[in-house]
Amino acid sequence: MSTTRTAPTDETAARADLIDERLAQDTGLRGAADAFRRRVRDGDLGLLPVVVGLFVIGLVFYLQDVTYLSSSNLVNITLNAVPYGIIAVGVVLVLLLGEIDLSVGSISGLAGSITAVLVVQQGQPLVLGLLAGAGTGAVIGIAYGLIFTKIGVPSFVITLAGLLGFVGLQYVVLGDTGTINLPRTSPLAQFAREDFLSPAVSYVAVVVVVVAYALVSIIGIRRRTAAGLPAQSLTLVLGKSAIMLAGLGFLTYYLNIDRGWGFAVVFFVALVVVLDLVLRKTTWGRHLYAVGGNVEAARRSGINVNWIYISAFSLTGLLAATGGLMFLARLTSVSQASGSNDVNLTAIAAAVIGGVSLFGGRGSAYSALLGVLVLTAINSGLNRIGVDSSVRYIVTGAVLLLAVSIDAIARRARASSGRG
Amino acid sequence: MSVATHESGSPAQTTEPVLELTGIGKHFGAVQALAGVDFRVHPGEVVALVGDNGAGKSTLVKIMSGVYQADSGRMRVEGREVHVHSPSAAQSLGIATVFQDLALCDNLDVVGNLFLGSELGSNAWMDEVAMEKESWRLLRELGAKIPTVRIPVASLSGGQRQTVAIARSLVGSPKVVMLDEPTAALGVAQTAEVLNLVERLREQNLGVVLISHNMADVQAVADRIVVLRLGRNEAEFRTVDVTTEQLVAAITGASDNVVAERHARRVPPATETGEVEA
Ligand SMILES: Nc1ncnc2c1ncn2[C@@H]1O[C@H](COP(=O)(O)OP(=O)(O)O)[C@@H](O)[C@H]1O
Ligand SMILES: [Mg+2]
Secondary structure: OOOOOOOOHHHHHHHHHHHOHHHOHHHHHHHHHHHHHHHHHOOOOOOHHHHHHHHHHHHHHHHHOHHHHOHHHHHHHHHHHHHHHHHHHHHHHHHHOOOOOOOHHHHHHHHHHHHHHHHHHOOOOHHHHHHHHHHHHHHHHHHHHHHHHHHOOOHHHHHHHHHHHHHHHHHHHHHHHOOEEOOOOOHHHHHHHOOEOOHHHHHHHHHHHHHHHHHHHHHHHHHHHHOOOOOOOHHHHHHHHHHHHHHHHHHHHHHHHOOOOEHHHHHHHHHHHHHHHHHHHEHHHHHHHHHHHOHHHHHHOOOOHHHHHHHHHHHHHHHHHHHHHHHHHHHOEEOOOOOOHHHHHHHHHHHHHOOOOOOOOOOOHHHHHHHHHHHHHHHHHHHHHOOOHHHHHHHHHHHHHHHHHHHHHHHHHHHHOOOO | OOOOEOOOOOHHHHOOOOEEEEEEEEEEOOEEEEEEEEEEEOOOOEEEEEEOOOOOHHHHHHHHOOOOOOOEEEEEEOOEEOOOOOHHHHHHOOEEEEOOOOOOOOOOEHHHHHOOOOOOEEOOEEOHHHHHHHHHHHHHHOOOOOOOOOOEHHHOOHHHHHHHHHHHHOOOOOOEEEEEOOOOOOOHHHHHHHHHHHHHHHHOOOEEEEEOOOHHHHHHHOOEEEEEEOOEEEEEEEHHHOOHHHHHHHHHOOOOOHHHHHHHHHOOHHHOOOOOOO
16 A cells, blocks of 8 residues: 555555455465465464364374274263363353453352252252252352452452352352262263264264355355355365365264264364354454453443453353363262362363463464363373373473463564564 | 634535534543633534644543543534433444544454444344445445455554544444544555545545644645644634644744744745644
């Protein structure tokens, strides 16, 4: 545009075109690959480091122990990842706002305890117990949101107080019982441990998912073309769909050699997909990113900023509690140690390792999925090698530091290539 | 210097003002930021609001945009008396503001910023295609040069960001657009572009309020210049009638001011392009 401060028009236009794969319309697959390479070079790494990390982890532990990549171990990894993952999804929401919830572990422990006491000790219906446990998390989150928006206490402090307070409350709820065991025959335990998609159903599900993806993309192309806007090419969509079909199909085949896709795993993945759509396609999601990016700008745009904070905190609480119920289901017990620091730090680290910026406004729901897979995979590998839990903590810490460093370096690259 | 009002002739002024304030007062604690200030803007008119630092320009703009409430005085939109108690109330009355800090979300793309808070779509679900199409229409209307609307605004140049902020003010089809120092951070060519945008706004028959410290910019685009000094109306000129020295004198409040005098000595009145940075 101008000659004084920016690059000449043509160059700017060409580069800007390549920034967005949707604009690389007439170049098809090669254009998409070029755009991707350029993005990575400019420091817009997206989910790439995590995906690479997963492959490296798989390879390293496979070389130590060939059964690490066996179907049965992979099924275990997916099942173990679920409770942490659900909590991490909630953490993504507050991090997108540039806030934090340090108490997700405590909330998960408290929710599990409440449900266990109601269902196991008092013989209440399971549904009631689940609603009470999950509802507790949502209410705690609303309280956080109100304290944050109305009184103005930093979220770090509010949730640190919650971290301590809810551990205490958990002790009160559990009383002197110490540990409560959930019968393995309980539908809740079955859901997290024994229920798997049958092979036939799983393959049908894969096909349905891929076809749905392709159809939605093609409808998108139609609408954009009709509106005279650049659209991604049909070849690209079909290529992506084919890769998705092959990848998901193979994964399903491989997991089906053992038990296959657990119900809890499907629930978690569905949660991530739905949340991703909510974040990208709804006004609430857009406003969440806006508040995380520039809260003053969001406020002056007429966005109800307080509502965004309160709703996000309450969803985080709800998801933390749901994760706690999944721990109860998976471990079939709850005790004073449930939801300890390990849970807290793993869930928060997972979101960050998955690429959610701590400064707000950047990251996606898939960050939680990938980040938690990384940490669960490392955990599983170290357990199989039989190292002490001290090593586990050190390795987890190192991976967290590595992930944040990669993000910081990438941010510098973004700044120098003008991508903020 | 006494209040000098040079009224006449401009076509815009034969119409009813789209926005009119009378007797506006505002104090912050002991500071009387504004006292008895009158201000008006007509459709299709560019009014420059100038004055030294602390003269009350930003306060006046913030009262018009609903950020502050005046202590006294009245405000009319198209002849109807209104009370603007919030930024969104101002927006729904058709008063749009481009704040000095632009108020953009760097992490959102151009479309996201343009429609922030007024997204198109059904219920909660956004219609990205409609928004993107409308974005291009708005940007084309402004003759803006933005290569793609799908990059985060963080990666745009200063002038492009200013363009996005101005385009954004047009989303609700406003009647008045206020720009607080839109060119302060821009280079020569980008400033020229923003001034072109201001002309475009006037062509669309909007009332435009332009705050600037740059006399060259003001004289290039404004139809009328309102000078505030120490929270009061100091002077008002038609741009065609005024010299830079007169403006500088009104702003600084002294006709024997050194700056004005030096200016007069150096620059022949016909070709002057003065700038007052206070
Ligand atoms: N929020 C505020 N609190 C206290 N004083 C203020 C505030 N805003 C403006 N003022 C005072 O009001 C006067 C006018 O300020 P302002 O409108 O910002 O001037 P300008 O934009 O013309 O430089 C100044 O004396 C300033 O210190
Ligand atoms: Mg000011």
